[in-house]
Amino acid sequence: NAGVTQTPKFQVLKTGQSMTLQCAQDMNHEYMSWYRQDPGMGLRLIHYSVGAGITDQGEVPNGYNVSRSTTEDFPLRLLSAAPSQTSVYFCASSGSGGPSYEQYFGPGTRLTVT
Amino acid sequence: AQSVAQPEDQVNVAEGNPLTVKCTYSVSGNPYLFWYVQYPNRGLQFLLKYITGDNLVKGSYGFEAEFNKSQTSFHLKKPSALVSDSALYFCAVRDMRGSQGNLIFGKGTKLSVKP
Numbered sequence: 001n002a003g004v005t006q007t008p009k010f011q012v013l014k015t016g017q018s019m020t021l022q023c024a025q026d027m028n029h030e031y032m033s034w035y036r037q038d039p040g041m042g043l044r045l046i047h048y049s050v051g052a053g054i055t056d057q058g059e060v061p062n063g064y065n066v067s068r069s070t071t072e073d074f075p076l077r078l079l080s081a082a083p084s085q086t087s088v089y090f091c092a093s094s095g096s097g098g099p100s101y102e103q104y105f106g107p108g109t110r111l112t113v114t
Numbered sequence: 115a116q117s118v119a120q121p122e123d124q125v126n127v128a129e130g131n132p133l134t135v136k137c138t139y140s141v142s143g144n145p146y147l148f149w150y151v152q153y154p155n156r157g158l159q160f161l162l163k164y165i166t167g168d169n170l171v172k173g174s175y176g177f178e179a180e181f182n183k184s185q186t187s188f189h190l191k192k193p194s195a196l197v198s199d200s201a202l203y204f205c206a207v208r209d210m211r212g213s214q215g216n217l218i219f220g221k222g223t224k225l226s227v228k229p
Binding site for chain 2: 035045050105
C-alpha cells in the first residue's frame with residue numbers, strides 16, 4: 001500500500017493563478033480531508049468528504065473547492081491564488097468510523113503564492 | 115467553544131530524562147482526544163487516542179498519555195526521552211458539534227531532545 005499520496009510536493013504560483021493539488025489513497029477509506037498548516041496555528045480543516053459524491057466545508061474553506069468523484073481521489077482546487085494561501089497542505093484519510101479513529105496523512109504540498 | 119490548547123511552544127529535554135508535553139481541552143460532553151507527531155518534512159502520524167476506559171493510554175514508540183477529566187488535560191508522556199523523539203507534537207480533540215467526527219488540532223509543541 002502506498003497509503004496517502006500527494007502531488008506536487010512543492011509549487012510556486014503567482015497571485016491570481018489557479019491550480020489543483022492532488023490527493024489519492026489506496027486504503028479504501030471513506031473519509032478524506034484537506035488541512036492547511038501555518039506556523040503557530042496548527043492544522044486547520046479546509047474541506048472534507050465522507051464518501052464519493054459527498055463533500056462539506058471545514059473551518060477555512062474560502063478560496064478552495066473540492067470534489068470527490070471516486071473513493072480514491074480528493075483533489076483540492078485553488079480558484080485564484082492569493083498570498084494568504086501560502087501554506088503547507090496536507091491530505092488525510094480515515095477508515096470506518098471517520099477521523100475519530102486513526103487518520104493517515106500524506107507527505108504534504110508546500111505552496112508559495114507570490 | 116470547543117478548543118484544544120498546547121501551552122508550550124517548545125519543550126527541551128535531555129536524552130534519558132522523562133518528558134511531558136501538555137494539552138488541555140474544552141469540549142461539551144465526553145471528549146475524544148488524540149496525539150499526533152510530525153517529523154521534519156513529513157505528514158502527521160497517529161500516536162494514541164483516548165475515547166473511554168482507562169485514563170492512562172499507551173501508544174506508539176513508548177509514548178503514553180494521561181486523561182484527567184477534572185483538570186481537562188491530556189498530557190503526553192514518555193519515561194525516557196530519545197534524541198529521535200525530537201519532532202512537532204499535536205494534540206487534537208473531536209469536534210462534538212457535528213456527526214462527522216472532525217478533529218480540532220492544537221498549535222503544536224516542538225520537542226527537542228538533546229544528547
